[in-house]
Amino acid sequence: MNPFDEQATVQVEQIKKSFGAVEAVVDVSFEVYPGEVFGLLGPNGAGKTTSIRMMLDIFRPDAGRVAVFGGSMDEAKKNRIGYMPEERGLYRDLRLEQTLVYLATLKGMSEPAAKGQVTEWLQRLDLYEHRTKRIQELSKGMQQKAQLIATLAHSPDLLVVDEPFSGLDPLNTRLVKQIIQEQADAGKTVVMSTHQMYQVEAMCNRIVLIDRGHSVLYGRVDEIKRRFAGHAVSVAGSGDFAHVPGVLEARPPGENGAWHLALQPGAEPHDLLRTLASRPDITIDRFEVAEASLDDIFITVVQGQRGEAADA
Amino acid sequence: MRKAWLVAKHEYLTMVRKRSFALATLAFPVLIAAFLALTIFLAQGSSDERPLGYVDLAGVLIDGAQPAGDADFAFLPFAGEPAALAALQAGHIQAYYLLPAGYRESGEVQLTALSETPPGAAQRAFDAMLRASLLAGQPADIQQRLANGVNLTVRSMDGRREFSQSNFINLLLPFVAGFFFVYAVLSSAGYLLQAVTTEKENRTVEIMATTLAPDHLIAGKAAGLLAVALTQLAVWVAAIVLGLAVGAALEPALRAVQIPWTLLAVVLLYFLPSFALIGGMMIAIGSVFSEMQQGQQVAGILNLLFMAPFFVLIVIFANPDGPMAVGMTLFPTTSFLTVLIRWGLTTIPAWQLALSWLLLVASAAGSVWAAARIYRAGMLQYGQRLSGAAIKAALRGHGPADELARGHTSS
Secondary structure: OOHOOOOOOEEEEEEEEEOEEEEEEEEEEEOOOOOOOOEEEEEOOOOHHHHHHOOOOOOOOOEEEEEEEEEOOOOOHOOEEEEEEOOOOOOOOHHHEHHHHHHHHHHOOOHHHHHHHHHHHHHHHHOOOHHOOOOHHHHHHHHHHHHHHHHHHOOOOOEEEEEEOOOOHHHHHHHHHHHHHHHHHOOEEEEEEOOOOOHHHHHEEEEEEEEEOEEEEEEEEEHHHHOOOOOEEEEEOOOOOOOOEEEEEEEOOOOOOOOEEOOOOOOOOHHHHHHHHOOOEEEEEEEEOOOOOHHHHHHHHHHHHHHHHHHH | HHHHHHHHHHHHHHHHOOHHHHHHHHHHHHHHHHHHHHHHHHHHHOOOOOOEEEOOOOOOOOOOOOOOOOOOOOOOEEEEEHHHHHHHOOOOOEEEEEEEEHHHHOOOOOEEEOOOOOOHHHHHHHHHHHHHOOOOOOOOOHHHHHHOOOOOOEEEOOOOEEEHHHHHHHHHHHHHHHHHHHHHHHHHHHHHHHHHHHHHHHOHHHHHHHHOOHHHHHHHHHHHHHHHHHHHHHHHHHHHHHHHHHHHHHHHHHHOOOOOOEEEEEEHHHHHHHHHHHHHHHHHHHHHHOOOHHHHHHHHHHHHHHHHHHHOOHHHHHOOHHHHHHHHHHHHHHHHHHHHHHHHHOOOOOHHHHHHHHHHHHHHHHHHHHHHHHHHHHHHOOOOOOOHHHHHHHHHHHHOHHHHHOOOOOO
8 A cells, every 4th residue: 555645644844943043943844654664864953853843742833834643733642652752761760661651651551551562562672571670770772672662662653763773782773673664564654863874775765854954855765866876986996086076975995895986966977987087196997876875865965055055 | 631640640659669758757756656755754754663761850741641643652761860871872762851850840851862863753752742741631622632733724815725834745746746747848849859850861851741741740740749748747647646645545744735636727728838839949940950959959948938937936936926927927938837836836816827828829829830831941951951031931921931832732
């Protein structure tokens, strides 16, 4: 079933928010549908968290419109939302199971049902043996998993996770990734904000890229990647590839022995090839147009935006 | 409101399960028990059961002339002082009394003991024997009347209060109880400060903000901690009532102490608005400051406002109806404690009680209203305190307070 046939779980239209003289969000719009993992991306201070807070009715937007589950937020809708904020924590001096059951009951579950759900999640995330420990006695990774249980125990229809992988080892990162994917497969709506582009690439159907309070890129990940094809090249050879006109970012050779060069907006691969060939300090063994990664696109768009702003 | 109830239940259970709560709550009953034990010990005297001796050179004393109830001490007559002194040195008696030949004229009596003088009860028993001997020949009821002396009762003009020499504890009790009740209010409000700042410190505020309305969260916290304070009070009132009942059964001196039911009614009337007043202040402080420590410093200063009557105790004792006492009765932060202190000293006019209670209730309502607004404004301030301008804006219903949704916003 195409998720876009359904009504959007979240509709954000041209929201704006200022704190005094600081414009945190200027013009952000996006929609999120059931069954998709939606990526909310942007550099630090771009306005992602403020947008999430407006989306979740923690802040009221100065202008624009937010609709969740088809309308304004109310107490019943709050029970259908699971939010894992970036600034996270749990009651440190309380016991793990007691805290999770309390939070689940606040989300509308009965105590026996909450206990059942919490037990299942504790077992799945290998925390069951630690259920009677105080939260401050748990390791950072364990606390991170506990936070995920607090977000999921009440089976929310809308999951908003801000940097869900921070503090997790590779094993637990994989587990959390799997859980998020399961939620989307079960028809839940997932909004994920992260800096880890490879995770976004692997998990998200669609993204919005926010920079300086504006939505600067929005759409399906595969379409965006197609749109930005030719914005990166892979070059094997010797010389300083970082300081070549038209190159925005040069990543040193990886396993394939080739440099990965992200191109500046407007720069073309054949122009770059010509420039490299004319440089006596550079030799080229192999040159090919690479598929742009989201990382490249992120850098291209954000730095391109800043270049335009500086020129203006 | 189900969520507010869940928050209240959670806060209550979390607090009463803490060891510090158990210690603070049980300390008072332990103190009462210790006070009772000390009173009974002092009243009953030492455990020295050796008889007392007497040498009656005036020919006044009649052996066995003690009134009923005072016959706990045995008295041994000695013909002369050398015999009594020898018995004392041999350890057969605790001490001996000497009535010189001129006792009827001078009224002088000498007591000789080795190191410790006999307990007060023993001396009262000898005194009773002496009175009974002097009154021998009088009708029994006259003897009894003279032996008991005068029991003076001072009664106020309107008859609402009376105070007699035998129940001086009734004066002390409101004062001591007042201290503990105010302590209960302040400590519970302190927990509230902790509860508000803890959520900011451990970053659970954002989860809460997407779970329930801020008003429900704060109402639940306040209700839960109020229940904690009431639990503490119930334990203490039960300790006082039980202590007095047990004490009266064990020691006749404590029978004169009356359980101050009217005082308890006043406590109940003042307790709730006093708690709301300081609770609101603590919530506001917790919302303004980002760290518990900063909040506690300001809260400590605020607590002084509530404890102020203790600092002018001498003035209130000296003139319980003076301007200072009346002013503090009417001032909301000091009214609870001042009323309790004055209760044992004077008859507080009904208009003062009514006005002080109304002022207290009005300021408590204002405090809770302001606290809710400041809480909404300050709940997401991590690591920085709420500015004066932001507080003013929050109280006017603009600015940061207005930024925060109240459960049914977003447009």
